[in-house]
Amino acid sequence: MELAVNIVLLSLLVTTAAALVLVRGLLASIMLTSIYGLLSASFFVIMDAVDVAFTEAAVGAGVSPLLLLLSVAVIGRHEARNAGARPLFAVLLVGITGALLIVGTLDMPAFGRADAPAHLHVAPRYLLLSGEETGIPNVVTSVLASYRAYDTLGEVIVIFTAGVAVILILASGTHRGSARPHSAPVDTKDPHTILQVVSKTMIPFMLLFAFYVQFHGDYGPGGGFQAGVIFASGIILYGLLYGLPAICRVIRPPVVELCSALGVLVYGVTGILSMLQGRPFLDYSVLADDPIRAQQIGIMVIELGVGITVASVLIVIYYAFANQFETNGN
Amino acid sequence: MMLDWVSGVLLLVGSFLLLTGALGFLRFADFYARIHACGVTETLATSCILLGLLIQSDSAVPQFKLLLILLFVLLSSPTSSHALAKAAWNAGVRPRDNRGKQPLPLPPGEH
Known part of the structure; x- marks a missing residue:
């Protein structure tokens, strides 16, 4: 049964990828990207990677196609055809790279083999001891936030850098920051009344669900990354239906920009706190007398930092794109 | 037994x-x-399938979750159809006849 589901999902993924290559219109490719994200999320659920599926469903199927749509609304929906040029060199390069990648997979252990290196190195220790050492049932959270806290710090900094880069590229000299919308009233000629009414009942629950995912991440699928993207999706949905000026009055751009740095700061300060006590960076044992309690506090604090940064960077990026759309698109 | 049939x-x-x-x-x-x-x-269809699964499930937590999903689908699915139809109308798509060739006459006041 699971094999059948796997085969169907994977063939749908391949079909979508092929369609993505063949289709010409930019709007259609964006929709296909979104479908690809949704299919990947379903596939991750089948693989028991629910934590990743959460993020993929929100970012891959939701937020990133939205950002692409906003860009297409500014630059136009048709791809420029380069007349007559045959990109032989590019095709050759792509073919060679693809062939090398496929050759590379031949060395990989068979899917799901018990003696694959990934299952022999540190994974057994995480699976056997993480419950005792951190007191947290969800192994993904304890690996991400405690054993591999350095890597996660790196990821958070990457996300923060992405937000900074978007502001640097898209913010012009006149508006310093992600969005400084003109206070002109929203065009009320064609309001999305039904969408607004329905979304108004849903958004509070989306935000509540984000908090649930954030603080329940120790016990079930979830954590800072997932909560951040869900929270940002709720905010972005509001922004889509009520316009950029309205959402900027609710959540002011300077505050979000500050928050995106604040999350990284919370994470880093947690690490430095342990250094001040003479322990290694990000060693949580200084946070409380009981080691398990200390682990739990540390994981909660850095997950909070991750959540704050992810949510605010996504909102910042949305603001920057939507601001471009409102100033150039209309 | 009866419930299984339902x-x-x-x-x-x-x-x-x-x-x-x-x-x-x-x-x-x-x-x-x-x-x-x-x-x-x-x-x-989604409501039917979710109700069927609701009857199949025997503990309270999955039932509650399915109920929440049902509520969400009942709200979001018609709304998304409405959004699609409205976007198409605003983009200038007009109803056509059974073969998809001729545009249909519109009610007065619409264009």
């Missing part, structure tokens, strides 16, 4: 409706007929 019938009806919706989506002539086919059947 749940089975609900699941079958739901699957059948999904199939008809997919068929309509592929075969109907113009945009609005297609969105009618999948929008209407999708809500009812």
